[in-house]
Amino acid sequence: MNRSRPRTEPVRWEAxxxxxxxxxLALVLAGTACARGIGEDGAPADLYLAPEATSxxxxxxxGGDPAxxxxxxxxxxxxxxxxTLMAAVDDAGGGTGDATAPVVPAxxxxxxxxxxxxxxxxxxxxxxxxxxxxxxxxxxxxxEAGLPxxxxxxxxxxxxxxxxxxxxxxxxxxxxxGYAFTTLALGNFPDDVQDTTGVDIGLDHVMVHYFxxxxxxxxxxxxxxxxxxxxxxxxNPNVQNIDRRLxxxxxxxxLERANGTDFTLTASKTFPTLFFGRPVMLSGGIxxxxxxxxGTLGFGDAYRMTGEGSVFAFVTDCLVLGYExxxxxxxxxxxxxxxxDEDDWHAVILAFCISPRCCIAVxxxxxxxxxxxxxxxxxxxxxxxxx
Numbered sequence: 001m002n003r004s005r006p007r008t009e010p011v012r013w014e015a016x017x018x019x020x021x022x023x024x025l026a027l028v029l030a031g032t033a034c035a036r037g038i039g040e041d042g043a044p045a046d047l048y049l050a051p052e053a054t055s056x057x058x059x060x061x062x063g064g065d066p067a068x069x070x071x072x073x074x075x076x077x078x079x080x081x082x083x084t085l086m087a088a089v090d091d092a093g094g095g096t097g098d099a100t101a102p103v104v105p106a107x108x109x110x111x112x113x114x115x116x117x118x119x120x121x122x123x124x125x126x127x128x129x130x131x132x133x134x135x136x137x138x139x140x141x142x143x144e145a146g147l148p149x150x151x152x153x154x155x156x157x158x159x160x161x162x163x164x165x166x167x168x169x170x171x172x173x174x175x176x177x178g179y180a181f182t183t184l185a186l187g188n189f190p191d192d193v194q195d196t197t198g199v200d201i202g203l204d205h206v207m208v209h210y211f212x213x214x215x216x217x218x219x220x221x222x223x224x225x226x227x228x229x230x231x232x233x234x235x236n237p238n239v240q241n242i243d244r245r246l247x248x249x250x251x252x253x254x255l256e257r258a259n260g261t262d263f264t265l266t267a268s269k270t271f272p273t274l275f276f277g278r279p280v281m282l283s284g285g286i287x288x289x290x291x292x293x294x295g296t297l298g299f300g301d302a303y304r305m306t307g308e309g310s311v312f313a314f315v316t317d318c319l320v321l322g323y324e325x326x327x328x329x330x331x332x333x334x335x336x337x338x339x340x341d342e343d344d345w346h347a348v349i350l351a352f353c354i355s356p357r358c359c360i361a362v363x364x365x366x367x368x369x370x371x372x373x374x375x376x377x378x379x380x381x382x383x384x385x386x387x
Contacts, residue, residue: 130324149169160186214229215230357387
């Protein structure tokens with residue numbers, strides 16, 4: 001493994017990621033009036049009111065039932081098209097027909113109370129491999145801190161297995177902060193390395209830490225999707241140890257460092273009656289990343305732009321079926337059958353909403369090459385709970 005590869009000048013954004021994250025957070029907090037618009041009284045015009053709203057023109061009365069208030073607090077995981085909900089009020093004879101009025105029905109459809117989005121493999125709100133623009137458990141308007149969300153995800157990738165624990169917290173309904181810890185058991189990869197190089201790498205797993213910050217830049221309206229920007233800082237404490245044991249063999253393939261930062265921009269739109277009268281959520285976005293296999297194989301010397309997206313449809317009020325796609329561009333050179341080029345990821349997800357706070361998801365994936373093997377029969381599950 002003594003090959004050398006032509007070096008290109010790296011895009012050195014890494015030294016400025018902290019300043020960029022701070023500027024990004026300031027933009028999110030300053031963008032409230034722009035995203036929501038201005039009401040007739042000069043105050044920000046909120047598009048969505050809490051599910052306890054009892055009429056098209058009046059907010060919910062104070063002093064309501066604590067249990068229902070708590071249920072409503074956990075129900076605001078998805079933005080809903082107010083125009084469609086106003087039509088539901090009009091059909092019931094309780095509305096005025098004004099699609100711009102910021103109201104929802106008294107109870108709201110039962111699918112509205114599902115605790116979505118889930119956590120993806122890097123610990124941000126989305127499906128299992130891609131993000132959504134919707135933040136995790138933001139709470140109703142006026143909420144300063146939404147319900148914290150905790151999830152555990154297990155993924156079987158041939159002889160490899162991944163365990164991911166993630167936690168998120170959404171502040172002021174605009175900022176999502178989160179952390180995820182991943183352990184990837186390497187399966188037969190260490191044996192293949194030893195057979196090829198004669199070197200024992202001394203590890204049977206790698207770990208990756210993900211530190212996430214996302215902000216809602218534009219709130220969803222009947223004609224505009226929600227748009228969210230995100231920053232993910234990643235650290236892999238094991239990859240450089242493997243490189244040292246191989247006398248710089250991984251660095252010769254393009255490894256530059258043990259940490260890196262992803263930048264994402266994601267748009268999502270919910271169409272509440274598109275699928276036989278039930279909602280469909282469409283998401284799409286771009287990602288700038290240095291990571292190889294989301295950081296499990298380290299980080300390269302330059303940022304690469306990729307695309308990603310998903311579509312989720314409610315089959316019933318509590319059962320959601322989805323498809324996800326994530327484009328991949330490898331940061332490492334290929335080395336025979338030991339380190340192969342990365343392939344795009346595909347996943348099919350089935351999520352069951354047990355309660356307004358709890359959700360279980362199972363999935364099947366086609367991940368292509370993952371280091372030394374083709375992982376085209378990936379399966380896994382996730383348990384997520386909003387506290």
